[in-house]
Amino acid sequence: MDGLVTQLPWAIILILLPLAAGxxxxxxxxxxxxxxxxxxxxxxLATLGLGLQLASAGVxxxxxxxxxxxxxxxxxADGLSLLMLGITALVGIGVSLYAGAYFxxxxxxxxxxxxxxxxxxxxxxxxxxDVFNLYVCLELIGLSAVSLTALAGTTxxxxxxxxxxxxxxxxxxxxxxxxxxxxxxxxxxxxSLLAGRVTPLPALWxxxxxxxxxxxxxxxxxxxxxxxxxxxxSAPAPVxxxxxxxxxKGSFYILxxxxxxxxxxxxxxxxxxxxxxxxxxxxxxxxIQALRQARLKLMVAYSTVAQIGYLFLAFPxxxxxxxxxxxxxxxxxxxxxxxxxxxxxxxxxxxxxxHERIAHLDRVVQRLPLTVGAFAMxxxxxxxLPPSGGFIGKWxxxxxxxxQGQWMLALVMVLGSVLAAAYVFRVLGHAFTAAxxxxxxxxxPLRMEWAAVLLAAGSIVLGLLAVPLFTLAGIGGFAxxxxxxx
Amino acid sequence: MTAADLxxxxxxxxxxxxxxxxxxxxxxxxxxxxxxxTGSGIFLVLVGLSGxxxxxxPQAMVITGIVVAVSATALALALMxxxxxxxxxxxxxxxxxxxx
Numbered sequence: 001m002d003g004l005v006t007q008l009p010w011a012i013i014l015i016l017l018p019l020a021a022g023x024x025x026x027x028x029x030x031x032x033x034x035x036x037x038x039x040x041x042x043x044x045l046a047t048l049g050l051g052l053q054l055a056s057a058g059v060x061x062x063x064x065x066x067x068x069x070x071x072x073x074x075x076x077a078d079g080l081s082l083l084m085l086g087i088t089a090l091v092g093i094g095v096s097l098y099a100g101a102y103f104x105x106x107x108x109x110x111x112x113x114x115x116x117x118x119x120x121x122x123x124x125x126x127x128x129x130d131v132f133n134l135y136v137c138l139e140l141i142g143l144s145a146v147s148l149t150a151l152a153g154t155t156x157x158x159x160x161x162x163x164x165x166x167x168x169x170x171x172x173x174x175x176x177x178x179x180x181x182x183x184x185x186x187x188x189x190x191x192s193l194l195a196g197r198v199t200p201l202p203a204l205w206x207x208x209x210x211x212x213x214x215x216x217x218x219x220x221x222x223x224x225x226x227x228x229x230x231x232x233x234s235a236p237a238p239v240x241x242x243x244x245x246x247x248x249k250g251s252f253y254i255l256x257x258x259x260x261x262x263x264x265x266x267x268x269x270x271x272x273x274x275x276x277x278x279x280x281x282x283x284x285x286x287x288i289q290a291l292r293q294a295r296l297k298l299m300v301a302y303s304t305v306a307q308i309g310y311l312f313l314a315f316p317x318x319x320x321x322x323x324x325x326x327x328x329x330x331x332x333x334x335x336x337x338x339x340x341x342x343x344x345x346x347x348x349x350x351x352x353x354x355h356e357r358i359a360h361l362d363r364v365v366q367r368l369p370l371t372v373g374a375f376a377m378x379x380x381x382x383x384x385l386p387p388s389g390g391f392i393g394k395w396x397x398x399x400x401x402x403x404q405g406q407w408m409l410a411l412v413m414v415l416g417s418v419l420a421a422a423y424v425f426r427v428l429g430h431a432f433t434a435a436x437x438x439x440x441x442x443x444x445p446l447r448m449e450w451a452a453v454l455l456a457a458g459s460i461v462l463g464l465l466a467v468p469l470f471t472l473a474g475i476g477g478f479a480x481x482x483x484x485x486x
Numbered sequence: 487m488t489a490a491d492l493x494x495x496x497x498x499x500x501x502x503x504x505x506x507x508x509x510x511x512x513x514x515x516x517x518x519x520x521x522x523x524t525g526s527g528i529f530l531v532l533v534g535l536s537g538x539x540x541x542x543x544p545q546a547m548v549i550t551g552i553v554v555a556v557s558a559t560a561l562a563l564a565l566m567x568x569x570x571x572x573x574x575x576x577x578x579x580x581x582x583x584x585x586x
Contacts, residue, residue, distance in 0.1 A: 071542075071543065132547055132550075136550060136554065139554045139558065142558075143557060143558060143561055146561065146565075147561065150565060150568075153568075154572075155569070155572045155573045158565060158568055158569040158572060158573075159569060159573070159578055159579055161565055162514065162562075162565050162566065162569055162578060163578055165558075165561065165562055165565060166508070166517055166521065166562075169521050169558055169562075170505075170508065170521065170524075173501075173521070173524050173525055173528060176525075176528050176551065177501065177528045177531065179547075180528060180531050180532040180535060180544075180547075181531075181535075183532075183535075183543070183544065183547075184535040184536070189543075
């Protein structure tokens, strides 16, 4: 039994299973809901299988069809891939539970195939090891994410989706141009081979600059976040959850991998500084915009802009001693859980009251206690209060910034948390008080409430799992991830 | 300068033209065309830089890239048609936050 679990090609199952299930859902929309949920559970099990495999045998490598690099496609999984796959599967379960009750039968027939395609593309992204196939996965993610955004079919949703599509295509094209230059200069697109060959040539800087620009456009780092609030704010709730929790993290994951393997060895200090400045601006600007929003989902979307900024604060800190990468990764994972919970809770409030104006929430805390509880728990993690996962991430980043004497970055981190507290409590405050304009509530299915609660609880529980998580992420030794914590 | 270099330079020129058009034009069809011109420019760079040698990898990349570009264009056109049918204009609203 033990042998079987570690022998099965889990990585391939992780890509093929959601792809096949997505096609099946397209052909048979009647059973799409059940089939979709079942296959997302299977994806979680396969991720566990891959985890056991990595824990017993170390880093996983596979040449598809027996064709290795440079001609074929190589799959590669280390602790970082595992962590990303795990969080994708967990958020996927929560969102799938929610979506089963959220969509009408007709919408569900469109949602499930595209969502499963997106899941397959995300899993593929975390498992391939060459810059060109990363491009292909990025495009697959972009196209399915845009289709999901447009699902609501309103003018706002379509305009948001169109803006998102143009931004994401531009980002991928810039990235592809960088890939072309890399291949021409170093004769390979395999990341491990490239890492051994890179030398600081002008062509390398041009290539990395183009790829970096494309990726930060897709990750919506300030000031390239212009497409995010409209797309994330106008999509259906489960889609917003997936977009904010997982899709923007996909391009960040590529940037992180390329940074450690290619940018940092080539001496990327000035680029790191630039990322730090843009990240700080994103934290402040995103938080202030979140405070100013009248609509709940737009507020949550701007909060994503701010939290993405935090991830980029690790780049100027990562080169020296400290725990910057661990902190950023922990923030990434806990933000995925907390933000998906927040969007799902916002979806419940929208369904319940028929509107999402923050000022008119009208005592929802008495009438939807589970949903408001989920929103509050997710808010605790976003603010970075103990014992949540967001606390561990922010604390590691803050400690690293202080130990390196980076007072400005530390100040930005603290200010961001204070502003986050302000925008979360603003919503909670209105949830407790009576609104001037009462409205007739519509019942929210219990399943939709519990999906949000489970994800939010996950973001809190994450705060207690730091040691085992970093041990897992340390498989393969990516960026010294397995190092013991302070 | 070889013919291959010329192709690569022409590719870079196309990328520049495409990016310019993407930013300047408001009409969505022009934006979609601009994305396509940029993509073609990048494909030309890929093939041009590899020269005339027997290197199959850039060609494989370009073929994959074309498939992606066709799907992306199809999706973009479908979105544009639907948006035009609903809002009566083939342009994006000015302020993204006002789109409701």
